[in-house]
Structures are given as structure tokens and as C-alpha cells.
Amino acid sequence: xxxxxxxxxxxxxxxxxxxxxxxxxxxxxxxxxxxxxxxxxxxxxxxxxxxxxxxxxxxxxxxxxxxxxxxxxxxxxxxxxxxxxxxxxxxxxxxxxxxxxxxxxxxxxx
Numbered sequence: 163x164x165x166x167x168x169x170x171x172x173x174x175x176x177x178x179x180x181x182x183x184x185x186x187x188x189x190x191x192x193x194x195x196x197x198x199x200x201x202x203x204x205x206x207x208x209x210x211x212x213x214x215x216x217x218x219x220x221x222x223x224x225x226x227x228x229x230x231x232x233x234x235x236x237x238x239x240x241x242x243x244x245x246x247x248x249x250x251x252x253x254x255x256x257x258x259x260x261x262x263x264x265x266x267x268x269x270x271x272x
Contacts, residue, residue, distance in 0.1 A: 173189055173190075174189070174190040174192075175187050175188065175189055175190070176188050176190060176241070178239055178240060178241050179238075179239070179240040179241075180207070180237055180238070180239050180240075181207050181209060181237045181238060182238075183207055196219075196221065196255050197252055197253065197254045197255065198221075198231075198254065198255050198256075198257055199235075199254040199255070199256050199257070200256075200257055200258075201232060201256055201257065201258045204235070204256050207237075209235065209237075213235050214232060214233030214234070214235055214256060215233050215234050215235070216233050217231060217233055217234045217255065219231065219234075219255065221255065221257070229257060231255040231256055231257050232256045232257065232258050233255075233256055234253055234254065234255050234256065235253070235254055235256060236251050236252070236253050236254075237251070237252060237254060238250070238251055238252075239251075239252045
């Protein structure tokens, strides 16, 4: 059997509860060193801007440009169902997207 044929390059997409909202499509990138949230998503979650903490952590964008995040925020992220549900506080860098947003779908508040 050809070993190259068995390699899987599909993205891992899961559902999770983030700050009491069901997020139906969460892209898992095991090669990423930070968790990024776009500002439009941050606003849709209804989180007060006062929770954003300033950071001096520039990011390198996909095309090599330097990007300054608006700040960072700690939010509860839950995976799984009871009784095996796990919740952790996750630090997200909030980034102002400079191009038109894509359509995103947020679930119901849980």
C-alpha cells in the first residue's frame, strides 16, 4: 500500500462553547503558537472592551507583514458534554481584521 495515500491533510474543525456561546466551527491548528480571535467575533460575543488587556506582542501575518493585536482576553472554553465536559481559561489575542469579514455563524447562548 502506498504510504502517501494514507496521509490526511484535512482541517480539524470542532464545536465548542466559548464565553457561554456555542461556536459551531472552531478550526484547530496544531501548528499555531497563539489563539487568535478577530475583533468582529469578539464584539458578537458581547464582551466589554474593558476586558481587553494591552499587549506588546506583534504577530507575523500569512504574507509576512507585522500585525499589532488590539489586546488579549482570557475566556472560558468548554469541550465535550457532561459528565465528561472540560473547561479551561484560554488566552486569545484579539486582532482587528482589515479586510471585509467573512460570514460567520454563532450559535445560541448556552
